[in-house]
Amino acid sequence: MGRNNHLLGLALLPAAALLLVPKIILISYFSSRWVDTDAASIALYLLQDLLLAALVYVLGVSLLPRCKVAFWLLSVLAGALLLLLLIDMRVRELWLKPLDLTLVAYSLQHASNLTSGAQVFFNQLAGFGFTFRFIVFVLFLAYLATWALVGLASYRALRTPAKPLATSSTLALAAGAALLLGAPFASDARYHLNQNIVTSPLINALRSAGLNNTARQPNLLPFEQPAYPISAINALPRPEPTPPFTNLVFIVMESVRWNSTFAEGADTDARYPTLARLAREGMLSKAYVTVPHSSKGYFSIFTGLHAFPGVEIKEAMPLYQPGVIHELKQQRNMEAVAFSSLFLQFENMDGFLSSIGVSKAYSVADMSPALAQSYSSFGASDEQLFLPSIPYLKAIRQSGKGFIALYFPSAAHYPYDCPGKRVPRNQLDKYEACIETTDALIGQMLEGFDKNGLLDATLFVLVGDHGESFGEHGLFIHNSSMYEEEVTVPLIFWAKGQPLPKPASTTSQQTDIAPTVADFFGVHNASFQVQGISLLRPHGKRAFYMSTFFDQLSSALVEHPYKYIYDFSPDTLVKYNLDQDPQETNPQQVTGDEFTATKNRLLSYDAYQKAFFEEERQHPQ
Template sequence: MQKGNTPLQLALLAAVSLLLLPKVILISYFASRWVDTDPASIGLYLLQDLLLAALVYLLAITLLRRVRYSWMPVSAFCGALLLLLLIDMRVRELWLKPLDWALVQYSLEHAGSLTSGAEVFLNQLAGFGFTFRFIVFVLFLAWLGTWLLVGLAARWARKHPPVPMTGTGKLALIAVLAGLLLGAVFARDARYELNQNIATRPLVEALRNTGLGRDNSTQNLLPFEQPAYPLSAINALPRPEVAPGFKNLVYIVMESVRWNSTFGPNVDTAERYPTFARLAREGMLSKAYVTVPHSSKGYFSIFTGQHAYPGVEIKEAMHLHQPGVLHALKQKRNMQAVAFSSLFLQFENMDGFLKSIGVSKAYAVADMLPANAAAQHSSSFGASDEQLFLPSIPYLQAIQQAGKGFIALYFPSAAHYPYDCPGNRVPTSEQDKYEACIETTDALIGQMLEGYDKAGLLDSTLFVLVGDHGESFGEHGMFIHNSSMHEEEVTVPLIFWAKGQTLPKPESSVSQQTDIAPTVADFFGITDESFKVQGISLLRPHGKRAFFMATFFDRLASALVEHPYKYIYEYSPDTLVRYNLDDDPWENKPELVTGDEFTATKNRLLSYDAYQKAFFAKDPEQR
């Protein structure tokens, strides 16, 4: 150190070292979950953060020695940088990806509908047993204290001229910076991009784009094996005789209802969810995989029979017309479509999407309540479900009286965070509260069926009950949804049911949300249409299948299920793991996949990603 500058240098080292703490906290948070913590791995995770700290130190020491009062803007800059790194840390903990502009833009556009998530963001544990809010407070005090010391040291240093740095010292400093920079450029990516620092990432990526440290070999991907095909192609497969003569269709898209909490292992479905148990016993039940674990993505797959866009952009709700089964039913079966929602219809252009698939009118709970009434237990995501189902009956009776069949779409919100439902037992955890909300949904659907029966709406009506996505409660270190490819987030119950009708049992108990639209079309005899689907009709034999899915955040992870194996590919570390779902239904025993199996499976998943992105680049009429 330069003589005369020692106090300043020591104070500044303490101050800039705070920039390393968000990554240290993140490593500790991930350590018991998904990342290695040997010295080499920790060095890789911290490499870009050390580069940032070194650059900030160099900038600060230069300004503090030459510009009077520069410690105030420099300290403000470092404080803002520390806060940004802390927010990035929390985003990574919840969504397993670094903060980026797409996520910021998404959050700003839907800020009003996302406010219920603030409780999770701020008050769930974020590292070392502390909440994020507490960590920010403590680091604010640390920032304030260290930069006050820097200010005092800078004032003292100006009164004691330093000895100029020797040539050897300058070379050593340059060597350290160059080593950190080259190390960051040439180092492999870590799992969940844990090595990335959002402040230095642009510099590192710019150097990589010049050819440094990047594998420029191109992959020859095979065509995706499940392209969209005309619905009429299902006629090439044999179909058992099914002629129930349905006149009406009801979808109940159950918000955040997952398979593991309803029909999964060790669940007493009959006791906790008697309505679900009865409908499953009397109808068709399957475990359905989502395409992307996010609400609007689930709606798209459910109602169009196509895979959703594998990324944060809501491309599914951008067009005025989406060809599909609802349009065909309206035209060929003299039916009218209407939706009833506890969720806010403005969220992610839900109202616009419903219009595009053929739903001419959508009612929120508030629209069905008397003028002087208010929905109970409202949150920023929507209203409660108590006034969703039964008040909808007069609207459907009016459609019948007009001589038409009805298509009713219901979007209850009960199992969405913050899980504010009474339930039948005292909850001891967030998962208990969540499952109490599923109990409430089950009871309300039971009341709805009774109301339908009394109103004469139950006969000749096909019901489809399906979850839009699952929910994580820390099973693999994650919470809520969007980022996991594990069963708790990507599997939901799917039930087809009709009063007094014996529905055919599918040959497989596993399906995908994309199968719903072609199956509904098959039930109603709509089999000669040209609109495109990627699923199959569950009424027809289909043999061994593969199920593809991706995370809501682009190129975070994707998965492929070929029973009994499930493969999860993580993009940033370029790793593939396999689970045997028969032997390991909770996915606790990952097997690392290498060699030819790795290459072949990875390329299948990359083909899926590439196909879907090219698919959504086209207008729906041209797909």
């Protein structure tokens, strides 16, 4: 073999090895959070990436000494693969989920509504203390340098009448074949960290064809929290009479989490005086979400049902969704209206509101077109949301009906551009400054309601739609983790001058809101179904189920004081004692019978919810 061919083989090594860098960054990023980094684990994580690198190397040593055009084709292919792997790396960091067609389709469908997240995607740290855009820039320079060397070496090899790199090609081909045979038999790693977006389809095809196809569907017991008729709450005693209400107001606080508002050390009285007063005078509980995503939260809040455990927005598809709002309109002569700073087109929000009985929905631009200022791609500012809605509610009351008002403020949603009481030091400070803004605006709203006589006989429900991560467990934003910062939100029931019953438990779930509202208004003989409970009535020990937005990534079960988090891909289960470890820093591995029983309960939950959303809900005649 000629000297020039040896140079080509050496030049191809770093060029092909660049394809390993995104996974190495990802391993480093995850190493202090969720994954083991012993030699065997790292070998598992890199196995499919090594397979891809070996393939590129084999193509290089086979084709470059023979064909000049091959260099340009292979270099472009390698560059495209590297960029794809980098994007996949960043998606995994933020959402703990490999890039796939479902996620791409979702992103394209909602591209105009998701652009606010671009700054997080590009500018947050993505590995080794660098931002994603810096990593892309450095690897682009490395790509140019390595492939320039390959180009020079291939040019010299083309001028040398010698055989292709037979030895190197044979060795690389043998290594690739060994990796290909080994990959289907390798166990899956936590969060699919071993998968390579390019080679995984081939590995999965081999498994499906019978190679290491050992997956078995466990025999699952029925899910323990099926939907049941709301009338069943009559079987439980209600210890205290409730005040008579004629009006109802929901305020769904975008991205407002429990950890920043009422958790220990939150400084609630100083930072959020309105929320602190309402909680003190009314009913406060820490509420678990069912899925940490806005549209999923709306569904659970207004229907009392668990959301669909996956990326599809099946909650917004029915034309008619039975629930408490329909019943209040029929039984209590009420009219429902919504006011939103968020764009009503996002994930068919206006269609969902119509299906649950909200006849009219107004955006900030509808109420104050001259004053509405866009804050982000997700919606407008909240300053013109609350007070301009008062004339609409007065008109409903003057018509002789009670009103059901739904408010959707957007201030606490990224990009957190709000004036605060403190000088912000980081993104968390900016986010909490936006909760301060929401708190102040709700205070102004209550004053305006009081001046217009709208507070009397009005029940207020304030709740967060989901929490938010700020690096507590290495994650930012929401959708993909089962930790407390993402899955717990404040829930407050309040009425002016009306003492409300104090529930025995201070922990609840968003699914409890609809049955509790029905109980407050005496809607006991309706046929619609719920999966939550009325907080006005005594219940025994409860279990709270929840799932990530991305299908079969993680799910969780809370049975006080323990919280179990199941990760589907590595088939692992950990638990935390929330009394002793509220920050969830000390996971305890669950094994044996406890593992089997808890896992099967969570799988039953996942299976039940998916089957439930396949059923058709008929509009009553």
